Amino acid sequence: MIETIVLDVGETIARDDRYWAAWADWLKIPRHTLSALVGAVVAQGHDNAEALRLIHPGIDVACEYRAREAAGLGECLEESDLYEDVRPALLELRRLGVRVVIAGNQSARVGTLLRGLDLPVDVIATSGEWGVAKPQPEFFQRVVEVAQATPSATLYVGDHPANDIFPAKAAGLRTAHLRRGPWGYLWADDADVKAAADWRIGSLTQLPTLIGR
Incomplete structure (x- = not known):
């Protein structure tokens, strides 16, 4: 589960x-x-x-x-940068009582910007804040810590095989490869990705159904 x-x-x-x-x-x-x-x-x-x-x-x-x-031209992240399925998926996961964490290879500033969007999640963390980045095993050790669940009860969702799917799988987490963005499309039908991903999805709104299984 x-x-x-x-x-x-x-x-x-x-x-x-x-x-x-x-x-x-x-x-x-x-x-x-x-x-x-x-x-x-x-x-x-x-x-x-x-x-x-x-x-x-x-x-x-x-x-x-x-x-x-x-120069005042640093990173910026606004509501319009989010994919349209993000808030509906997060709200449904919260309704189901699932703990939700956002963790990726971003700067500390992006972590601050994400928190400013008031997303319905439990934890937001970035590699810049942790001092360790994907695909390093230490990053996924931190993921397991903030997940507050066993690796087998934790699902990592990402688009990049080498940064997301393969190292998350090696850490014992369940994985979902998202067919979105350049890397998601590029490796969508890769045999190694198919073998490593527990699920392959095209939208975050599919996640509530997955955990229901």
Whole structure:
């Protein structure tokens, strides 16, 4: 029985459009160019920040991030960035008495912005706040801690196989691969993903039905 559901952030509950558009504008390149590069490097198995290094070799991403913040152009997350199924799914899970956690590879600022949206969840945490990021096993150890349930009673939902599905499965959690966003679509029919995911879904509104089973 699933007692806790843990949701990834990027392309699971929130679109990444604004994030990458802001980087493209900051680096003064077309938005489509950066989006295409991000897709290419991730499909090759690299970290998405590698796309920034292709544009500006030697770029200090952390330094540029701080410069954006200082210029008043830091990360922004608003209600319009959430996928339409997020609030209906969360409200139904709360009605069913399921503990819900949001935990993903984001900065501490994004954690603050998410809490400002007043989502009906029990815990919001980011890698920036924990000091450890997916796919490291330590991240999923923290997930198990905040889930307050055994790994087998905890379901991790995400779009990215290497960051979400495979390491969550290795940690003993149940997994649901979400067919959404570039990575969700790219690996939707991958044989390894099919084998590792307990469920494959196209919408978060399917989650209440899953736990009912």
